[in-house]
Amino acid sequence: MSPTVAGPLAVLPAHGVGSREDLPLPFHLLLVGAGLALVVSFVALGALWKQPRLHREDGRLLPIMVSLALDSAPVRAVFVALSLVITGWTLTALVAGADTANNPVPSVVYVWLWVGLAFSSMVFGGYWRLVNPVRWLRRGLLAAARIEEDFALAEYRLGYWPAAAGLLAFAWLELVAPDNADLLTLRVAVFGYLLVSLVLGLAFGPAYLRTGDPFAAWSSLYGTLSPLGRRADGRWVLRTPLHGPLMVDAQPGLLAVTSVMLGTTAYDGFSGETRWYSFVQSSSLPAAIWETAALVTFCLVVAGSLALAAVLSARLAGVSPRGVASAFAPSLVPIAAGYLIAHYWSLWVWEGTHGLAKMSDPLGTGANLLGTAGLNAPEALIAPGFVAAVQVVSIVTGHVLGVVLAHERAVTLFPRRAAVLGQLPLLALMVVYTVGGLTLLFSS
Amino acid sequence: MGLALTLSLAACGGDETAASGSSTSSTTSSPSASSSPATTTSSAAAQGRTIRITITGKQVSPAPTTVDLAVGEKLTLVVTSDHADELHLHGFEIEDKLTAGAATTVTVTGKDPGVYEVETHEPPLRLLKIAVR
Numbered sequence: 001m002s003p004t005v006a007g008p009l010a011v012l013p014a015h016g017v018g019s020r021e022d023l024p025l026p027f028h029l030l031l032v033g034a035g036l037a038l039v040v041s042f043v044a045l046g047a048l049w050k051q052p053r054l055h056r057e058d059g060r061l062l063p064i065m066v067s068l069a070l071d072s073a074p075v076r077a078v079f080v081a082l083s084l085v086i087t088g089w090t091l092t093a094l095v096a097g098a099d100t101a102n103n104p105v106p107s108v109v110y111v112w113l114w115v116g117l118a119f120s121s122m123v124f125g126g127y128w129r130l131v132n133p134v135r136w137l138r139r140g141l142l143a144a145a146r147i148e149e150d151f152a153l154a155e156y157r158l159g160y161w162p163a164a165a166g167l168l169a170f171a172w173l174e175l176v177a178p179d180n181a182d183l184l185t186l187r188v189a190v191f192g193y194l195l196v197s198l199v200l201g202l203a204f205g206p207a208y209l210r211t212g213d214p215f216a217a218w219s220s221l222y223g224t225l226s227p228l229g230r231r232a233d234g235r236w237v238l239r240t241p242l243h244g245p246l247m248v249d250a251q252p253g254l255l256a257v258t259s260v261m262l263g264t265t266a267y268d269g270f271s272g273e274t275r276w277y278s279f280v281q282s283s284s285l286p287a288a289i290w291e292t293a294a295l296v297t298f299c300l301v302v303a304g305s306l307a308l309a310a311v312l313s314a315r316l317a318g319v320s321p322r323g324v325a326s327a328f329a330p331s332l333v334p335i336a337a338g339y340l341i342a343h344y345w346s347l348w349v350w351e352g353t354h355g356l357a358k359m360s361d362p363l364g365t366g367a368n369l370l371g372t373a374g375l376n377a378p379e380a381l382i383a384p385g386f387v388a389a390v391q392v393v394s395i396v397t398g399h400v401l402g403v404v405l406a407h408e409r410a411v412t413l414f415p416r417r418a419a420v421l422g423q424l425p426l427l428a429l430m431v432v433y434t435v436g437g438l439t440l441l442f443s444s
Numbered sequence: 445m446g447l448a449l450t451l452s453l454a455a456c457g458g459d460e461t462a463a464s465g466s467s468t469s470s471t472t473s474s475p476s477a478s479s480s481p482a483t484t485t486s487s488a489a490a491q492g493r494t495i496r497i498t499i500t501g502k503q504v505s506p507a508p509t510t511v512d513l514a515v516g517e518k519l520t521l522v523v524t525s526d527h528a529d530e531l532h533l534h535g536f537e538i539e540d541k542l543t544a545g546a547a548t549t550v551t552v553t554g555k556d557p558g559v560y561e562v563e564t565h566e567p568p569l570r571l572l573k574i575a576v577r
Contacts, residue, residue, distance in 0.1 A: 022558065274509055
């Protein structure tokens with residue numbers, strides 16, 4: 001994190017994003033949230049529907065003109081062009097910008113691409129597949145070489161596994177890697193990502209960029225919660241946040257990627273615990289080793305606990321445990337989304353705004369090209385009382401959605417008599433995740 | 445020597461009143477005078493509560509905690525490291541040099557509510573968190 005600017009004392013603060021953290025969640029809100037989670041879980045168990053009720057064909061059709069516009073080439077081209085301009089602008093700052101705290105790249109990579117992409121996907125749906133600059137880079141290269149657009153060297157069969165690995169690597173870079181806001185580190189990371197994605201995209205074709213690309217998976221899985229989506233026949237509809245996750249296909253690595261989504265955010269909360277970092281920083285081993293181990297452990301614990309609960313549930317319901325963990329993995333998506341909002345809301349408001357201010361001066365020349373240089377985060381959105389409310393509401397909402405999703409899956413997969421009993425292990429696990437998430441917010 | 449320093453500082457306790465804070469600062473500020481920049485937040489006279497922190501290699505004493513600070517309240521940190529380093533108060537936008545063995549005094553005033561980290565860079569150590577309420 002140390003600045004590399006010359007001079008005896010840097011006037012600017014060191015690099016890095018997130019110089020301000022939220023106040024701990026008040027204890028009474030922890031109790032309220034945990035109590036609500038428990039009550040909702042057991043009410044849901046007894047009172048919810050007994051037959052599958054959410055269908056892939058559900059949803060209120062959008063007006064035909066809106067649907068046509070969303071699918072029209074010019075509208076899509078506008079979004080793609082916007083994405084390519086932001087990418088080019090950011091790469092310029094990355095290559096030619098000054099290595100100071102005013103460089104926008106750390107904010108763009110760690111805040112916009114991570115938190116901003118997730119939040120905006122929750123609102124508008126998984127749009128990264130469309131605007132992914134690698135997709136258009138690949139297409140441009142193929143067009144230049146006069147090769148067909150769906151060219152691939154091999155059939156893509158890895159499902160979400162590359163996404164899980166890529167998201168874990170990104171989280172490691174953001175949460176563990178030393179000097180992760182230095183331009184040199186970011187250059188290696190950004191160009192490394194572009195190169196690897198392009199090679200994999202060329203080797204496996206568009207199927208890789210749809211599912212295996214880390215940010216495509218990040219955006220499309222959080223995007224399932226959006227009210228805007230496509231129903232089974234591909235038509236645009238408005239629907240509940242429950243319908244999207246149920247349409248996620250159980251491809252290989254689905255449990256892994258959802259576990260990484262939840263585990264990395266939970267680790268970020270945990271890493272702020274005073275006793276943990278006191279131990280880590282004074283240990284004789286390098287801190288990065290402990291932190292890496294903890295990050296991976298959090299993801300493994302999420303995956304392992306869900307797999308265990310799913311197997312137990314299957315046993316209690318008297319069905320084969322095969323594929324049950326993957327079938328319930330989508331119910332982790334709203335829980336992970338709740339954690340993500342609770343954890344990064346104020347970072348998004350604060351650093352997201354400052355990122356926009358810094359983007360106005362990509363080369364560190366004092367320019368104000370976008371007119372956003374003086375922009376400040378709206379205070380009301382990060383006032384402590386408001387943030388605490390956002391945290392509890394998002395975690396409890398994520399929990400409720402997760403419970404209802406798990407219920408729908410249970411009545412779909414399990415015989416009717418055993419469906420209630422079969423949900424118990426999964427419900428208990430979700431309560432643990434939710435109370436754990438609230439406790440992390442309270443104690444760190 | 446590090447141990448002796450720690451012991452003597454432990455005897456001073458973590459919190460002091462404004463009056464005793466200002467009396468002790470005169471003894472500690474002289475060695476660091478050469479490295480103290482002319483920022484408004486660093487001053488010779490300690491204000492508000494005073495917290496003394498000693499860094500010995502990778503050990504921070506007292507162990508890191510979260511310190512509450514009311515909006516408008518002042519807090520003075522007196523940091524002594526056994527090696528040259530940089531002291532960085534996130535959010536308060538303060539970076540100050542630490543000279544080996546000499547105390548560096550920094551006073552901050554709680555302004556925007558939130559939690560802010562106080563850290564050093566070589567090696568990266570978190571000294572404490574300041575929770576402004």
